[in-house]
Amino acid sequence: MLSPAAREQILALCDRYPEGKRKSAVMDALFIAQGEQGYLSPETFREIAELLHLAPVHVAAVATFYTMYEKEPVGKHIIDICCNISCLLRGSSEIIAHLEQRLGITRGETTPDGLITVREAECIGACSQAPAGQVNYRFFEHLTIEKVDEILDQLQAGKALVSPEEVTHG
């Protein structure tokens, strides 16, 4: 169930759009729900649909079209490594294998403590900075094993990630 605060936030979104255009609030509403719950369930689709006076299938269609909406439980931090051609040629397989080995999980899985999910991603549009990935949807480019270790050290220590420019190895 969404909290009363989240429900209020979603209803407030409707004021941004002209009468009869509540559909336009769906993407923001999904982000509010995901921010609160960590992922989006069919029950959440129904709740959002009810608030926006839409068919649940419309909300579900938007959520399932875009990959940035999580439809399954994920870790507190999500590491996506691009495995498309430029990144593949520049070593993304080694990067993701190192993540799997260090965290004791395979791609698509979450660590048992719920801290980190590792996934393969399709091209994230940073081909000239390959190999590239995202941590919580923030870009990290020219990845190396050392950079990945530095990122993992920070996440596991509960520290805020330094900016990509400050990750200096490689």
Ligand code: FES
């Ligand atoms: S191929 Fe990896 S970002 Fe494009």
